[in-house]
Amino acid sequence: MITPAFELTQDPDFLTIIIRVPYAKASEFDVFVEGEDFRFYAKPYFLRLTLPGRIVEDGREKASYNTDEGTFTILLPKEIPGQYFEGLDMLTSLLTPKKSRSAKPLVEEIGASAELSEEEEQEFDLEIEQIPYKESAESIPPLQCPYGFGNLRSGAFQRLQDELSDVIDIKDPDQTPAGERRRKRLEAEAAKFDPDHYLADFFEDEAIQHVLKYKPWWVDAHKKMTALKGKNQDKGNSAAGVVFSDAEREKLRKFTNKSYLLDKSSRHHIYLGLIDILLAYCYEICVNEGDNNVESSWNIRKLSATLCWLESFTSIHDVLVSFGRRVLCYPLYRHFGLVTRALSDTVMILQLGKAAVLKCLLDIHKIFVESDDPAYILNDLFITDYCIWIQKIKSKKLAALSESLQKTALTKSHLGLELEELEAAAVLVLEEENMLKAAGTVSKQQLPESETSDSEESSSTSSSETEGSDSDERESSTSEDGEINSFQGTLPGERTAPLSDCNGLRQGTNTSALEVSDGKSKVSGQSPSQTGKLIEELEKQMHSTMRLSEQPEGLATASCMAQEQKENQKPEPDRVSEDTSGKDNFLELSSKPNPLLFLCSTNEDED
Known part of the structure; x- marks a missing residue:
């Protein structure tokens, strides 16, 4: 305090x-x-x-x-x-402060359950130490830089800097010239600019496009004014549609009437400062859709360099550049479309005349008064004087100001933030990401085919591994069948395969065929006594085969399977043929193929 x-x-x-x-x-x-x-x-x-x-x-x-x-x-x-x-x-x-006459102990014990109420905790310290204010020639700095409405104020922040640090950004404005303020402001804006935030609002602008559709009260008032001008070619009533509330009229009555002695340079600064303040106000009304909130005061003063940095502009283009840079650096919505929208709204307000401008200034005055922070200081420095001064100027001055504002062009390149280069780089990055995503989608679509082929290869490999012996046997049997069929071309039937499957002679037959194909020296080497024994064994096997064929198909199959299991427990004939343990009957069987095949085929035909 x-x-x-x-x-x-x-x-x-x-x-x-x-x-x-x-x-x-x-x-x-x-x-x-x-x-x-x-x-x-x-x-x-x-x-x-x-x-x-x-x-x-x-x-x-x-x-x-x-x-x-x-x-x-x-x-x-x-x-x-x-x-x-x-x-x-x-x-x-x-x-x-008057000393208390009641003596209190230096140490006082407070019970564990004793707690201070919220009112006692928040009670203002009335015994705060006070330092007398001394206004002397030594305490006044030699340099006092002007600011405020028409640069008519100075020394306002000499003792209020700590209290108003949240209201203005410039430190020690009384000792900072206008050129130094501008340099520090540009440095602060460059440091505050966030490319990620800007690009996020540039590409994802659904909320921004929504607020851009809002139409404040001056849009309808401007339409009415334009309609009246169309009916009356000479002039239209610019104040049509601008209505003051009772609270606004009461506030106007409380203002003290003043006369301002302003030179040409001061008037120039006042007009440019008015544009800057109206631009910030139009942005605030647009983004909040006409409803003031706790951030309204912050938005207006932060976007206006006149209020926040005590800036004194020299041209309309400088005003627009400053406003555009601050919109893209500080508020929640940082989009260039909001800059152009605020510009068009400000032109409408100026074309409506001083009544519309006064209504906007009164609303700004109210926002600053109701603010929780000490923004009311800006009313004393700027807004109150603007409300009094605007009532005394001529409407043609504002019309000329709106015309000059319309003629002033503002592009992204003027802001000095390299926005166009940033957007172009972001577009290239997005295109590259889309290409990568498209390539990933194509590869995912092709992946099942490759996986299927791989699985087929693996299954074929596993099947070839697990059925290696069978495949070898099938290949040999295929070639052997060809040789057997050609060898049996004069035989009337081909039912030897079921016969050999049921009695377990398939391998023996194949073996005999292989042996026949390899050479016929073994057949010629057999003795007549061995041939007689072979015929007897063959007759026994044929009788058993005939009995199995007369049974039903299911029983025959079961008996075949049982017989195959028994045979599997015995050594295979081809392997036994390689054994030298002395089982001559199997060797004799494998070495006498011609009578065997002939008798089997004739007996099957008889069945």
């Missing part, structure tokens, strides 16, 4: 306290009087005095506020009329 400058005077019946609180929130102040205690509060100022005499509140007290000088004058009646208060000029002793 800041201790304000004050002075006290007296007469026999009243004590007069004059408190100087420039740029205070005069609409909200509090005065407390009780005996010798006097307290005054108007954010960000606080004053507590211990008076040398007692005062009372009996209905005769009065208070007034001078907006030009920024001073409160409070008239308080004395409890004892005619009493003389000594030491009213001893400011340090008046600021010293």
